Amino acid sequence: MAEEQAESYLYKLEAVLEEGQLLTVVVIAKSDERAFSTAENNLLRHTIVPPKVKELSLVEKKPLGRQGVGYVVETSRFS
Template sequence: MAEEQAETFLYKLEAELADRLLTIVVVAQSDERAFSAAENNILRHTVAPPQIKQLSLVEKKPLGRQGVGYVIETAQF
């Protein structure tokens, strides 16, 4: 009997740090794993481990179809 595979999702999260706001996009099978992956990506992205004031889930989409993605608005220049 084959095991059921958990559905995979594309997550967009925002991390509020002391001096900036980061947008993180990860692929995960649960909200818990998405938050963990986001924290790990933040640690790899920064030189010194930052203090994360808040980590928020902004959007969650199933990965089962073509063209799934996000538009991430950045600061105007």
């Protein structure tokens, strides 16, 4: 019997850095543990100096099985 593949999810996480900066990280993973690991790896690749992450939080998790799954990420406001 073929092993059933675990469903993938779209995760939205927020990282609070020690200097107070807030970063939103969106990843695809099959488990919460893998989502956190992938988010940390993406933070390392995104920055020149490894960031000092004070807190990494899972904000939303959505199954990828549906069409149109996504997130709106609020960013800076223009004056």
